[in-house]
Amino acid sequence: MKRCKHNNLKVTPQRIAIYKKLIELKNHPSADAMFQTVRRDFPNISFDTVNRTLLTFSEIGIVDVIEGHGRQRRFDPDISCHHHFHCVKCKEIIDFYSAEYDNLEIPENIKKKFTVLSKRVVLNGICDKCTE
Amino acid sequence: MKRCKHNNLKVTPQRIAIYKKLIELKNHPSADAMFQTVRRDFPNISFDTVNRTLLTFSEIGIVDVIEGHGRQRRFDPDISCHHHFHCVKCKEIIDFYSAEYDNLEIPENIKKKFTVLSKRVVLNGICDKCTE
């Protein structure tokens, strides 16, 4: 919440409610999933507020917007360095951790030209559930 | 085109036109961008045909559907192993190559549980044009 003040954002009950739900969740909710969840405690919040708040949070760096192949945008409350496995069948995104991947160097020619903010290894494949 | 036959798909003029444009392109077109391009040579092709064909191509492995943060799905005609830099401002996706990244090992616990089909390192940051 300090983060909000630092960015000239007001601390509203809606934002607090969304933030609390976000840190509770261990998966990668869509805007709609967050809306459904927050709505239980806050019955007349609008979808737009939830969605806008999530985008605002991503701008000040308290959530990540994650890469996806599907149609819905997904948010990631875990902003520590981690990596993703995408199942091409069920579209699920599974987090995993790897020291080797965390320590990857950014290639020189990239570092010279661009400002790199984050890195992530994305594996595509078929998850255990879809293999049967 | 052999690939089409192997997968019991018919070789139609539309598919040939889409395929030709695809291998010409060096960027990461959206379905709509492809539609606009193909339409110039093939004025009465429908958007649906282009989109369906791109999805079909991705299923038989002649294009990749790539991770993206925006609302549009992007296709990648370069299916050799390479990596992506995403500019968080202009949303451009820039390809880069790195032998170090190509040789990354898949962690044991992932290999045991899931079938990995491809791997890619995704860097997020700000590109040279957006830095000014």
Place this chain on the structure above:
DNA sequence: TGACAAACAAGAGTTGCTCCTATCTAATAG
């Protein structure tokens, strides 16, 4: 406590696919 900028709810609008139906065509059989 009053003024003002920021945030909110509700609903309309937009984008980017995805599905449906009637028509057409490429490939196989005769």
Place this chain on the structure above:
DNA sequence: CTATTAGATAGGAGCAACTCTTGTTTGTCA
């Protein structure tokens, strides 16, 4: 070479997931 038929196409309707607009409410600072 023609008939058959499974698969493909065009065009348009339908739908999901945002995104914008408008009028109202709420924090914050003077």
